[in-house]
Amino acid sequence: MSILxxxxxxxxxxxxxxxxxxxxxxxxxxxxxxxNQNAPNLKENSNLEKTA
Incomplete structure (x- = not known):
C-alpha cells in the first residue's frame, strides 16, 4: 500500500x-x-546429439 x-x-x-x-x-x-519456451530448445539439442 505504501508503494502505491x-x-x-x-x-x-x-x-x-x-x-x-x-x-x-x-x-x-x-x-x-x-x-515452456526453453523446453523445445533442450529437446532439439538432445536429439541432435543422439543422431551425430
Whole structure:
C-alpha cells in the first residue's frame, strides 16, 4: 500500500490484497511460460546429439 501511495494511488486493505493476488498469479504464470519456451530448445539439442 505504501508503494502505491508514493505514486498517488490510494487503496484500502481489500484492494491491496486483490492486487497482490493478481501479481502473484502473473508471476507464477510467467515462470511457467519461460520454462515452456526453453523446453523445445533442450529437446532439439538432445536429439541432435543422439543422431551425430
Amino acid at each position: 501511495a508514493k505514486n498517488g494511488i490510494q487503496v484500502d486493505d481489500t484492494e491491496a490484497s486483490v492486487i497482490l493476488e493478481f501479481l502473484y498469479i502473473i508471476a507464477k504464470n510467467y515462470n511457467k511460460h519461460k520454462a
